[in-house]
Amino acid sequence: MTSLADRLRERIRSEGPIAFSEYMNAALYDPEDGYYADPSFTTGRSGDFATAPDTGPLMGATLAEPVEAFAEQGSRLVELGPGSGRLVTDVLDQLSEEARQRLEVVLVEPFEARQQALADRVEEDTGHRPRVVGDLEPVEPGRTFLLANEVLDALPVDVLAKTEDGLDAMHVDLDDGDGFVEVWQPAEPPLAEAAAPVAPRLPEGGRYELSRGLEELLRSVAGTLDPGVAAVFDYGGRFDDLWGQGSSGTLRAFREHQHAEVLEDPGEVDLTADVDFSRVMGLADALGLAETAYGGQDRLLVHLGLVEVARQRDRMQEVKQLLVPSRSTGFGERFRALVLDRGGVADTLDLAVDLDDPDVWTRAMEDMGGEEGLAGLGSDLF
Numbered sequence: 458m459t460s461l462a463d464r465l466r467e468r469i470r471s472e473g474p475i476a477f478s479e480y481m482n483a484a485l486y487d488p489e490d491g492y493y494a495d496p497s498f499t500t501g502r503s504g505d506f507a508t509a510p511d512t513g514p515l516m517g518a519t520l521a522e523p524v525e526a527f528a529e530q531g532s533r534l535v536e537l538g539p540g541s542g543r544l545v546t547d548v549l550d551q552l553s554e555e556a557r558q559r560l561e562v563v564l565v566e567p568f569e570a571r572q573q574a575l576a577d578r579v580e581e582d583t584g585h586r587p588r589v590v591g592d593l594e595p596v597e598p599g600r601t602f603l604l605a606n607e608v609l610d611a612l613p614v615d616v617l618a619k620t621e622d623g624l625d626a627m628h629v630d631l632d633d634g635d636g637f638v639e640v641w642q643p644a645e646p647p648l649a650e651a652a653a654p655v656a657p658r659l660p661e662g663g664r665y666e667l668s669r670g671l672e673e674l675l676r677s678v679a680g681t682l683d684p685g686v687a688a689v690f691d692y693g694g695r696f697d698d699l700w701g702q703g704s705s706g707t708l709r710a711f712r713e714h715q716h717a718e719v720l721e722d723p724g725e726v727d728l729t730a731d732v733d734f735s736r737v738m739g740l741a742d743a744l745g746l747a748e749t750a751y752g753g754q755d756r757l758l759v760h761l762g763l764v765e766v767a768r769q770r771d772r773m774q775e776v777k778q779l780l781v782p783s784r785s786t787g788f789g790e791r792f793r794a795l796v797l798d799r800g801g802v803a804d805t806l807d808l809a810v811d812l813d814d815p816d817v818w819t820r821a822m823e824d825m826g827g828e829e830g831l832a833g834l835g836s837d838l839f
């Protein structure tokens with residue numbers, strides 16, 4: 458089989474430069490050679506990057522609190538893009554037996570080649586066999602608690618740059634040595650149309666990453682929550698904070714926990730971009746989902762009792778990794794949490810909260826002995 462890089466080269470030779478989103482889609486999701494198609498894909502120490510659930514069970518154990526309350530009425534827990542299955546395993550581990558019995562667990566793993574192993578692993582670790590589907594289509598609308606950790610940042614993006622003449626889009630071409638290089642071309646329809654809501658707000662010279670698949674994904678989430686809540690975690694921020702003042706771009710590649718070249722070795726490196734949460738909220742609103750909480754991921758976890766959960770499990774050393782944005786290892790406030798609701802469910806689960814309220818943070822800090830107490834805790838991920 459020709460390598461993914463060779464297939465992309467052939468395509469560029471015959472079609473000319475391809476949109477960056479096409480390149481990223483192939484690099485991450487090519488059915489044979491895409492980065493996420495690899496059955497051995499994992500996160501954490503032996504992967505190329507670590508996600509918050511890799512720090513230990515505290516994130517899942519904390520999220521189990523609202524899931525437990527939600528399960529009282531019989532319902533379904535869905536996780537989009539569960540990767541290793543760590544997060545859902547940690548949630549299930551913390552639930553009462555009654556709650557587990559009442560929950561149908563559905564995992565959305567796009568690659569068939571990884572579905573069986575994922576179901577086996579979660580069953581082995583929790584005794585609970587999840588239903589695994591490739592997308593949300595076969596999941597009937599119903600009472601749903603949905604989790605998505607670091608999924609939106611993995612959606613293919615187009616990279617746009619505002620020029621004095623309009624909007625350019627990054628394309629991928631070949632140099633004389635057959636290496637992949639970026640070239641810029643005016644954004645044409647339908648990309649220009651998709652970018653129309655943000656283009657006038659981009660300052661000249663500024664870059665912006667636009668995921669055209671985001672709307673479809675949110676539409677399928679909105680169609681599933683009937684009623685329900687979605688708790689979405691990712692790095693990113695509001696448009697004005699990250700792109701509105703002029704950004705040099707947030708697209709990046711990772712290999713073995715280091716930054717790598719974006720256009721080198723498609724399928725071998727992770728590609729990712731920050732999430733524009735203003736756009737997520739705008740699209741969600743148009744789809745009938747209400748935003749009930751938005752802010753630092755650390756704040757939402759603290760609000761839900763992270764410190765208490767850690768203390769009960771004698772895992773205070775791990776709290777710091779979820780709170781401090783240190784080095785590349787901390788999962789502090791540069792990670793954002795967004796709760797979307799249909800039907801007033803969030804309110805009943807303590808998931809309708811103002812995360813900018815300083816009291817949320819102050820109480821947790823006092824609980825841990827202030828900055829001094831926090832400084833005394835461990836800081837390294839591995």
Ligand SMILES: C[S@@+](CC[C@H](N)C(=O)[O-])C[C@H]1O[C@@H](n2cnc3c(N)ncnc32)[C@H](O)[C@@H]1O
Pocket residue numbers: 493500508509510537538539540541544565566567592605606607608611612674
């Ligand atoms: C960065 S990994 C995060 C894995 C895991 N959630 C974690 O936190 O460790 C992103 C995952 O999202 C999956 N993904 C991407 N698009 C998806 C979609 N439309 N539906 C479900 N999963 C998706 C990818 O296949 C990949 O496994």
